[in-house]
Amino acid sequence: KSGTTKQSVIAQYLPAVVEPQSDAMAEPVFAPSNIALCKYWGKRDAELNLPVNSSLSISLAHLGTKTQLSVAEKDEVWLNGNQLAADDKFAVKVIRYIDLFRGDNSQAVKVETENNIPTAAGLASSASGFAALMLAINQFYGLNFEPQVLSAFARMGSGSASRSLYHGFVEWQMGYRDNGMDSFAMPLEHSWPDLRVGLVKVSTAEKAVDSRSGMNRTVDTAHLYQSWPLQAAADLEKLHQAIANKNFTLLGETAEQNALSMHATMIASWPPLLYWQPDSVAAMQAIWQLRASGTEVYFTMDAGPNLKLLFSAANEAAVKQQFPAMEVVCPFT
Ligand code: ADP
Ligand code: DP6
């Protein structure tokens, strides 16, 4: 809404000449995917992906994206070992993002990217995808951006990517400036070795409505959205308290209520936006049942039908018994 473009913000941080470094073939870079415990939902500036509220996430360790750039004859984008057509929407987005840094008529590049999580299924591939792409660009062109700048620029690719520059707990401060350079993520110092995140995959098909359109629709059409910034602010406060005191109950309750509050705003949009499938609801009910019978487990959900479970190492066996296909991540080991 400020009218500021990504290009104009980025330009202020670029050297006079942007070209591949001679040792640019180096290593592929990796960025973890992340799951928000307090969600980013709604933008105050769609061009720069500036959020309405601050958010807090946990990164998924080895799950995420590996990306490598190299010199080529013509621009090429490869996803999980397959070359994409030049007009493929995924490829176009990637090349457009690289253009923000290299300018229009420079050296062609080959982009090879691999997601070890499903792409566009509500498991945060845009987060790890754009964080890894930002890191690959930084290395390939020898840009040496500071961590906060890397995070702010990754945010311009996808908001949640601002948080995927780090492992562990990460907070993305919404910021207030028009150019968004105070809207970046920082890691929290706290570690929580016993914490587990379980991925319950209901469907890994590409979602019908991507996160971006989903949140824009919600902001534009749901009166219920008015209450969202208040919910998010209160939850952020509780999460800080939960993390500082290793209060698992407070962490889990807050994350679950935050996710359901976000989904309430989606359902209240028009046309209605319901990312849940019958199996998503069945899984929620199984979790509530487990909790009622004494196993402390909570869930969070993003813009997709899959659930992410939160539990302690001591309860892993009990949760696995209910969800045998669940993939378990140890974010702090
Ligand atoms: P998700 O829930 O997976 O984050 P989104 O709708 O937010 O789904 O974003 C999916 C989009 O993220 C893809 O269509 C693509 O544009 C982008 N994306 C996913 N993986 C990568 C990657 N490895 N590199 C670059 N962009 C990616
Ligand atoms: C529900 O970061 O994917 O996962 O900024 O438009 O690319 P864009 O959207 P994206 O939205 C993520 C929404 C969420 C919540 C979260 O990760 O905080």
Ligand code: CO
């Ligand atoms: Co996303």
